[in-house]
Amino acid sequence: xxxxxxxxxxxxxxxxxxxxxxxxxxxxxxxxxxxxxxxxxxxxxxxxxxxxxxxxxxxxxxxxxxxxxxxxxxxxxxxxxxxxxxxxxxxxxxxxxxxxxxxxxxxxxxxxxxxxxxxxxxxxxxxxxxxxxxxxxxxxxxxxxxxxxxxxxxxxxxxxxxxxxxxxxxxxxxxxxxxxxxxxxxxxxxxxxxxxxxxxxxxxxxxxxxxxxxxxxxxxxxxxx
Numbered sequence: 001x002x003x004x005x006x007x008x009x010x011x012x013x014x015x016x017x018x019x020x021x022x023x024x025x026x027x028x029x030x031x032x033x034x035x036x037x038x039x040x041x042x043x044x045x046x047x048x049x050x051x052x053x054x055x056x057x058x059x060x061x062x063x064x065x066x067x068x069x070x071x072x073x074x075x076x077x078x079x080x081x082x083x084x085x086x087x088x089x090x091x092x093x094x095x096x097x098x099x100x101x102x103x104x105x106x107x108x109x110x111x112x113x114x115x116x117x118x119x120x121x122x123x124x125x126x127x128x129x130x131x132x133x134x135x136x137x138x139x140x141x142x143x144x145x146x147x148x149x150x151x152x153x154x155x156x157x158x159x160x161x162x163x164x165x166x167x168x169x170x171x172x173x174x175x176x177x178x179x180x181x182x183x184x185x186x187x188x189x190x191x192x193x194x195x196x197x198x199x200x201x202x203x204x205x206x207x208x209x210x211x212x213x214x215x216x217x218x219x220x221x222x223x224x225x
Contacts, residue, residue, distance in 0.1 A: 049103045049118075053096045059088025059136055060128075061115070062096060070116040072128045073106050074152050076140040076185075076218040084165055088136040095127050096120065108144040112184065119148060129155045135165020140185035141216030153216060160213070171209070178206040178225055180217045187212040192223035 055063040059077025063069050077088040103118040111117045120127040128148070131137040133155035141149050160167045179195040180187035181202055187209075188195035206212045209225060219225050 047105075049105075050100055051103055052100050053098060056089060056093040056097050059085070059092050059131060062092070062120075064116075068116050070103070070118060070120075071111055072131070072137075073117040073119050073145040074139060074141060074148060075128050075132055075137040077131060077137040078166070079221045082221060082224075083169060084136060087165070088131065091134065091136055092127070092131065095125070095130065096122050099123070101127075104147075106145050106147045117145065126151075128152065132156050133159055133164075135159040135163075135167050138166065138213070138218035139216045140218035142183060142185045145185075146216075149216060153214070156213065172224060174209070175225065178209065178212055180204040180206050180212060182217075185216065185218055186220050187217040187225055188220040189223040189225045192220055192225075194220055194222060 052065045053062050054065045054067075057063060057069070058079070060072040060075055061069065061077075077092070078085040099122050102121040103116075104121070105118050109116060109118070126148075128137075129152060132139055132152055139149075139152045139156045141152075159165065175189055177190065178187045179190060179192075179198060181194075181198045182204055183202055186194070187206055206215070206217070209219075212219075212225075
């Protein structure tokens with residue numbers, strides 16, 4: 001919750017200063033935050049935070065006006081120089097640049113690299129899902145980002161069925177199996193250096209890329225399985 005309160009403080013002057021409504025909003029978010037952490041007896045959805053997008057870094061990464069970088073939870077857009085990197089970044093820019101967005105956090109507010117990770121909404125649209133459905137991002141599920149797994153996987157299957165974006169490309173040479181790491185939501189070719197670094201207790205062996213995508217694993221950007 002540290003990042004949530006930090007972002008709230010960053011926006012407090014512009015959103016809540018000197019108004020009764022602002023005070024009520026702060027108290028409401030504080031109560032929701034306590035409930036989310038198990039400090040109240042009732043169950044509520046995680047709090048929603050409003051923020052403004054200052055810069056679009058890639059198809060699934062943005063910088064907020066608070067200077068925090070945020071990655072979209074549950075998905076992975078192409079990295080540079082992967083195919084469709086520029087297309088995904090351009091589409092993400094169309095969706096969120098210089099707009100007020102709503103952020104909903106999952107089990108963990110930060111990813112393994114320390115970036116904020118959240119589900120992003122703008123103008124009533126679920127941005128994470130939109131990018132997946134348009135074939136501009138893969139679903140990448142981890143233990144901490146499964147809140148909308150069913151919805152995202154359905155969007156990905158729709159994109160695959162209609163051969164949109166990433167799914168319009170020719171399939172890569174297949175392997176007999178693919179090692180995967182649920183902690184990071186990636187799958188690899190057996191020869192990949194990252195695959196050899198997966199701890200044995202986390203290692204999952206997949207029979208095909210189809211199984212990998214159906215279970216919410218995204219392809220490694222290094223070995224491109």
